[in-house]
Amino acid sequence: MTDVLKDWTKSTFTAAGYTRDVYRRGSGPGVIIVHELPGLTPKVASFADEVVASGFTVLMPSLLGTPGREFSTGYLAKSAVQLCVSREFTHWALNHTSPIIRWLRALAHELHTELGGNGVGALGMCFSGGFALAMMVEEAVVAPVLSQPSLPLAILGAARAADLNLSPDDALVVARRAAEGCQVLGLRFTEDKLVGKRFDTLRELLGNAFLAVELPSNDKSDHSVLTEQRDESSVQRVLQFFHAKLSPK
Numbered sequence: 001m002t003d004v005l006k007d008w009t010k011s012t013f014t015a016a017g018y019t020r021d022v023y024r025r026g027s028g029p030g031v032i033i034v035h036e037l038p039g040l041t042p043k044v045a046s047f048a049d050e051v052v053a054s055g056f057t058v059l060m061p062s063l064l065g066t067p068g069r070e071f072s073t074g075y076l077a078k079s080a081v082q083l084c085v086s087r088e089f090t091h092w093a094l095n096h097t098s099p100i101i102r103w104l105r106a107l108a109h110e111l112h113t114e115l116g117g118n119g120v121g122a123l124g125m126c127f128s129g130g131f132a133l134a135m136m137v138e139e140a141v142v143a144p145v146l147s148q149p150s151l152p153l154a155i156l157g158a159a160r161a162a163d164l165n166l167s168p169d170d171a172l173v174v175a176r177r178a179a180e181g182c183q184v185l186g187l188r189f190t191e192d193k194l195v196g197k198r199f200d201t202l203r204e205l206l207g208n209a210f211l212a213v214e215l216p217s218n219d220k221s222d223h224s225v226l227t228e229q230r231d232e233s234s235v236q237r238v239l240q241f242f243h244a245k246l247s248p249k
Contacts, residue, residue, distance in 0.1 A: 004045040005068050008060070015106030016099075018088065022107070023060040023067065026052035029120065029246035030111040031143075032059045032104065032135075036126030036224060038072075038079035039065020043227040044125075047235065054239045056121070056246070059111060063088070063100065063128070071228060083127055090152060094159055097134050097167045098151070104131060105138035112140035119143065121242045125226060126150050130165040130198070136182060137173045143245035145238055146186045146202075147225050154196030161196025164205065171205060178209035185241045186210060187225045187234050191217035213237055 008023040023040070031051055035044045040062050052058050064086075065079045083089055088100040104122070112120050119142030124131035129149030135141045154161035166174065178184065184206055188195045202210045215222075215231055222229045226238065 003068065004042040005040075008045075013061075013103075013107055013110070015110075016102035018100060018103040020103065021062045021067070023062070024058070025049075026055075026057045028055040028057055029117050029242070030059065030108075030115045031056045031121035031123065031242060031246070032061070032108055032111065034061060034063065034104070034122075034124040034128035034131050035065075036128065036148075036227065037064065037083065038076045039069060040067040041065075041069065041071045041227070043071065043224075043230070047226050047230075050235065051239065051242070054243070056242060057111070057115060059107065061104070061107065089127065090165060093152065094163050095168055095171075096165065097170050098131070098165060101131060101134040101137075104135050105141075108135055108138050108140050117248065118246050121145065121246055123147065123238065124149070126194075126224065129195075133164060133174060133184060133202075134166055134170055136177050136184075137170050139177075142182060143242055144182070144184050145241065146184065147238075148188050148192055148195050148223055149186070149198050150194040154194055154198075158197070162198060162201045164198060164201055175205055178206040181209070183209045183211055183245075185213070185238065187213040187215070187231075187238070189215050189217040189222040189225065189229070191220060192223050194223060211241075 090096040121143035122132040123145040125147040132144035152160040
């Protein structure tokens with residue numbers, strides 16, 4: 001384990017029946033970054049450090065795994081099992097919003113109440129990729145970013161490969177906010193089977209409010225756009241998006 005979080009302040013946040021650790025650093029408009037599998041790895045922290053350096057207050061919740069632990073195949077498998085047995089996340093069901101989203105919305109609301117400004121950004125990746133979309137039900141979230149959204153598990157059939165991990169009621173709110181001008185940034189590698197057909201569904205739900213960054217896959221294992229298979233232009237696109245939506249005019 002590396003000490004990549006030594007400059008981050010750790011606290012706990014309780015809401016909607018959940019208590020989770022949250023790591024905080026930086027100043028400026030607020031951004032919530034939700035880690036991918038297997039957890040809050042050094043590469044996730046490194047990406048978050050760049051968001052901090054770009055002028056933002058960043059909160060990183062720890063939802064799975066051991067914060068600071070390096071990525072490995074064994075660690076990935078262990079966290080995947082933890083994900084599949086946890087009741088906080090909806091991995092199989094269609095048209096459902098994961099229960100942990102209520103906690104994330106409350107975190108976004110509190111951060112915006114504290115910092116003010118235009119609102120807050122929210123970024124999810126991998127299993128949490130769609131979380132930023134569901135967080136849009138909270139009006140404070142004005143800059144949602146979906147990186148390789150992967151729930152529900154696309155390997156379980158075509159319907160799940162296209163599902164956005166949203167309840168029908170939440171989908172209506174998200175569509176309304178998109179129609180009112182809240183844009184959504186999405187990133188993926190084109191051959192990423194874990195993302196499935198979700199980008200097609202996002203286009204149907206959000207229309208022109210969906211801004212898609214689709215990268216040619218160099219390898220069939222390409223998945224983590226901002227970390228393990230980092231694409232520099234995509235990192236810069238995310239930072240530009242946050243500045244455009246969150247920085248004072």
